[in-house]
Amino acid sequence: MVLKKINKLEPSSFRDPSGHIFYQDDYILRQVNDIYKKDLDLLVNSGLMAKLIDKGLLVSHIEDNKIKKEKGVIVIFKADKIPFISYPYEWSFSQLKDAALVTLEIQKLAIENGMSLKDASSYNIQFINGKPIFIDLLSFEEYQEGKPWVAYEQFCQHFIGPLLLMSKVDADLNKLLRIYINGVPLRLVSKLLPKKTYLSFSISSHIHLHARNQSSYADSEKVSQNQNVKLSKFALLGIIDSLESLIKGLKYGDSDTEWGEYYTFTNYTDQAFQEKKQLVEEYLNIVKPKSVWDIGANNGEFSRLASQKGILTVASDIDPVAVEKNYIAIKNSNEENLLPLVMDLTNPSPAIGWNNQERKSLIERGPSDVVFALALIHHLAISNNLPFSHIAGFCKDIGKNLIIEFVPKDDSKVQKLLATREDIFTKYTQEDFEKEFSKLFKIVKKTTIPQSKRTLYLMKSL
Amino acid sequence: MIHIIFFLFVFLIVAPIKAQAYLDPGTGSYITQMLIGFIAGSAYLIKIYWGQLKEFIAKLKDKKKKDGAKKNK
Numbered sequence A: 001m002v003l004k005k006i007n008k009l010e011p012s013s014f015r016d017p018s019g020h021i022f023y024q025d026d027y028i029l030r031q032v033n034d035i036y037k038k039d040l041d042l043l044v045n046s047g048l049m050a051k052l053i054d055k056g057l058l059v060s061h062i063e064d065n066k067i068k069k070e071k072g073v074i075v076i077f078k079a080d081k082i083p084f085i086s087y088p089y090e091w092s093f094s095q096l097k098d099a100a101l102v103t104l105e106i107q108k109l110a111i112e113n114g115m116s117l118k119d120a121s122s123y124n125i126q127f128i129n130g131k132p133i134f135i136d137l138l139s140f141e142e143y144q145e146g147k148p149w150v151a152y153e154q155f156c157q158h159f160i161g162p163l164l165l166m167s168k169v170d171a172d173l174n175k176l177l178r179i180y181i182n183g184v185p186l187r188l189v190s191k192l193l194p195k196k197t198y199l200s201f202s203i204s205s206h207i208h209l210h211a212r213n214q215s216s217y218a219d220s221e222k223v224s225q226n227q228n229v230k231l232s233k234f235a236l237l238g239i240i241d242s243l244e245s246l247i248k249g250l251k252y253g254d255s256d257t258e259w260g261e262y263y264t265f266t267n268y269t270d271q272a273f274q275e276k277k278q279l280v281e282e283y284l285n286i287v288k289p290k291s292v293w294d295i296g297a298n299n300g301e302f303s304r305l306a307s308q309k310g311i312l313t314v315a316s317d318i319d320p321v322a323v324e325k326n327y328i329a330i331k332n333s334n335e336e337n338l339l340p341l342v343m344d345l346t347n348p349s350p351a352i353g354w355n356n357q358e359r360k361s362l363i364e365r366g367p368s369d370v371v372f373a374l375a376l377i378h379h380l381a382i383s384n385n386l387p388f389s390h391i392a393g394f395c396k397d398i399g400k401n402l403i404i405e406f407v408p409k410d411d412s413k414v415q416k417l418l419a420t421r422e423d424i425f426t427k428y429t430q431e432d433f434e435k436e437f438s439k440l441f442k443i444v445k446k447t448t449i450p451q452s453k454r455t456l457y458l459m460k461s462l
Numbered sequence B: 001m002i003h004i005i006f007f008l009f010v011f012l013i014v015a016p017i018k019a020q021a022y023l024d025p026g027t028g029s030y031i032t033q034m035l036i037g038f039i040a041g042s043a044y045l046i047k048i049y050w051g052q053l054k055e056f057i058a059k060l061k062d063k064k065k066k067d068g069a070k071k072n073k
Helices: A034-045 A048-054 A093-112 A152-168 A173-179 A186-192 A195-199 A201-216 A220-225 A233-249 A270-287 A303-307 A320-332 A377-383 A388-398 A412-418 A430-438 B002-014 B025-072
Strands: A019-024 A027-033 A061-063 A073-079 A115-117 A125-128 A131-134 A140-142 A291-295 A312-317 A338-342 A368-373 A399-406 A441-448 A455-461
Touching (some): A027 A034, A034 A140, A048 A093, A093 A115, A093 A152, A093 A233, A093 A320, A152 B025, A195 A201, A233 B025, A270 A399, A291 A303, A303 A338, A320 A338, A368 A388, A377 A399, A388 A399, A430 A455
Parallel strands (some): A291 A368
Antiparallel strands (some): A027 A073, A125 A131, A399 A455
16 A cells, blocks of 8 residues: 655654654654664564563564555564653653663663664653653664674763763753763763762773773774774673663762652642642543643642543653652652653753754644643742743643643742842733733633632633 | 772773874773773673572572471471
8 A cells, every 4th residue: 555645754863774763644653774684684583672572671663564665675663652752861860770771671681682782872762651661673783792882882971971970960960961962971971070980990981991092092093903802792791780780879869868858848738739639630621631741740749630540741840859759759659641851941952963853842842732830830930030921922832721820929939939039020910910821822710729829720722 | 999909900091091183982982891891791700600609509508498397397
């Protein structure tokens, strides 16, 4: 059958001549070119592909015979859909850590089956139902005894470096991946890490020594001199084991003092808090969305009202600690449909990479069916001086419906924000809020949250 | 102890750094794997054998316990 529908190429799928990703209707399709035939045969015949899919480590791929293949194309696979594409610079520490461990688990299984990962990019991992999963079928090649791991450098730049920086310097430093799309340069990681890390065998090896060797062996004459050196399989497995032990031993931050009572207080009485939850549920039942973006989700308390109904929910927050806490909770109770991400709404993820198209901006990944903006408006309007019209415009860009909470100026949380600054926000009133939002949204419901001064709105994009 | 030895080992290897305009960092990564491969591989080997040895001793102890229990009966 020849399909006349237009195939849309994935802009980031250009690096590997073995094939590429394209979209048709709602499907993700992977074209495999004849250059990859030998490796694909090995991947299938060794049983590695089935094993990886079976273990939930690789996104399921089913051969599609209905689409006409061009010359030079050996097979087209239909891949499982990824509900929401996220990037390593949006992940919390444990998300990046788990993504790294999954990559190594796959590499170990690959070696057992006579293959090796030629690509260990963090962009090859996505989160589905709270778990990291490998998405790139074409990253496997035949393992040749004696050959070092070709993706070792990439693995260190995409995972080891950022994880060490997050663990030993600052939890926000995976944002460096937003600048360095091919992974954080090891010379930079080496410079930023505390000197005491030289005392660790694995950190010294994978980062400090590695960074120095990158510079000192950049000479092409030395390349030919070292071509005959072999790395035994045991040494390779030893290196992978060393990487794995290093990652497993890394902890979030230097201390865990803040964890106990983090964000346990709110500005509500218990009853008002429950009433707010009920209202959000009521609004959700009116819209019946398939996707929710909870912006400013904190540790995901309200996000769960949606995700537990089977709605795909992205719970983003600026605070990496809150996102980390959310992810750990999801992991511990095997929660589904919830994806926590670190996101600064005043500077959301931009489109990056070649032609500004390799990694999508936050807005390009929307719109969602519903946006939650709960206890958020005052942070944007007062802490960041954003006029209501701008906030409304952003909400319209990312969502078809909006559940938004208005927090009045006399609320203690707003007063706290104004405590150390001049009140220049004469237009921060409920009237102005409604006036500006009504230009872009229809107010469907408006309810005062009992025992509070706050109001919860359900709005529909015009 | 192993940390201190390695600390010295790193310093012997890493200096001096040369900056090249035509960087080929891939080679440096290969060399790094060659340099650390022996130590990492040996450690891995010891880890595996140590695990097997512990398992063997545990089984042996278990067997002795069972034998002892049978005799007591």
